[in-house]
């Protein structure tokens with residue numbers, strides 16, 4: 139009797155412990171799945187491209203605080219340069235980052251088309267790409283002439299005006315045979331080649347046209363070599379091509395190979411791999427300037443196809459550099475790794491650090507999908523990683539962006555309940571043109587917009603700001619442009635990743 143009682147007691151005790159274990163694991167799982175609305179992040183991110191539009195806005199424009207602007211761009215030079223995107227919080231159309239943005243949006247759609255479509259956002263993604271490629275077609279007026287920039291950063295930066303009011307110089311600048319720009323020609327060729335893949339089935343004639351321009355631009359960039367900021371001096375200091383043009387030429391060659399299946403382009407990427415730094419540059423950042431990591435990643439993914447066997451020696455060298463980048467992000471290299479903030483954010487530098495976070499999140503996600511599909515793992519100095527480990531880290535970066543961070547703030551504007559209020563952005567910081575039609579001058583804008591106390595009147599939804607410093611601290615002030623300015627390429631790279639994360643959380 140006594141023995142049975144004791145047993146009963148132990149059993150009850152055990153059941154109690156079991157209940158506790160069950161509850162604890164329930165909460166642990168709950169907190170692990172702290173769930174973000176990735177579909178909302180995706181929708182907002184595509185909305186952002188409408189805020190950055192230049193030119194005549196269409197009837198279905200959803201961001202209604204914006205209106206037509208830059209309607210005489212190119213007029214002085216006798217060329218129609220109406221359209222395209224403003225890159226950030228200013229009103230200049232810088233060609234190099236605009237092209238990179240379109241390449242990355244297109245790559246996102248190529249990798250995650252189905253997921254974007256299931257989230258109901260494919261049309262918006264295609265519109266965002268086409269707004270850029272329509273402009274590139276206009277800007278490419280002759281096989282060897284490309285209009286690289288409209289407006290200039292120096293005069294623009296003395297002015298704080300809504301794009302609708304612009305009184306700053308709208309001088310347009312070009313590259314041609316005598317003043318070459320292989321980097322901008324290469325990046326625009328890459329953008330148009332990638333976009334031609336996106337539109338291949340839906341608008342075949344447009345896809346064809348893009349490919350035609352891409353091939354011409356590549357030929358122009360390759361034949362007439364030079365850095366675009368030597369030809370278009372006004373780009374210097376704003377978007378200086380620090381890494382030169384060799385990365386863009388390889389990058390363009392590779393995208394053209396993907397778009398055409400023409401062996402000639404692949405041979406170019408193989409033959410110039412060494413001379414152009416494709417297999418010698420090991421680098422831990424990927425951006426509008428430095429394309430090596432993206433190039434190396436795409437080249438390594440060719441290895442699993444039988445028809446590329448004859449190039450496997452060079453492709454493996456590309457792969458080893460791609461792995462160096464990925465392992466550095468994952469902190470699995472013996473020597474060089476990317477720094478992380480105490481809150482876990484990849485940290486490259488203080489000015490617009492988020493651009494490197496979003497490109498890393500995209501490359502890691504894409505490569506983990508590739509490894510998964512080809513049943514491979516990632517070999518780093520400090521161990522072997524499963525595709526799921528890589529993706530988990532990429533997700534942690536996206537979740538940090540959306541609010542899982544020490545300030546509890548979403549760095550994607552307009553997402554969640556706490557996000558930057560004083561984004562460094564001319565249009566967003568001044569009453570919209572629709573509400574206040576009166577002209578607002580250059581310096582007047584500084585008084586009523588830039589120096590405004592309190593939040594911007596217009597929410598720049600979907601903009602990803604520069605983000606916090608090395609200690610996860612963020613100062614939400616308009617003059618703090620290193621942290622509160624957003625750029626189109628920051629958001630472009632996240633579109634596909636948001637779609638994938640949303641799709642994973644759904645039962646379709």
Ligand SMILES: *[C@@H]1O[C@H](CO)[C@@H](O)[C@H](O)[C@H]1NC(C)=O
Nearest residue numbers: 470471472473518519520521
């Ligand atoms: C990295 O370091 C480990 C020891 O920590 C060593 O075994 C390994 O050989 C090193 N790898 C390289 C590539 O240097």
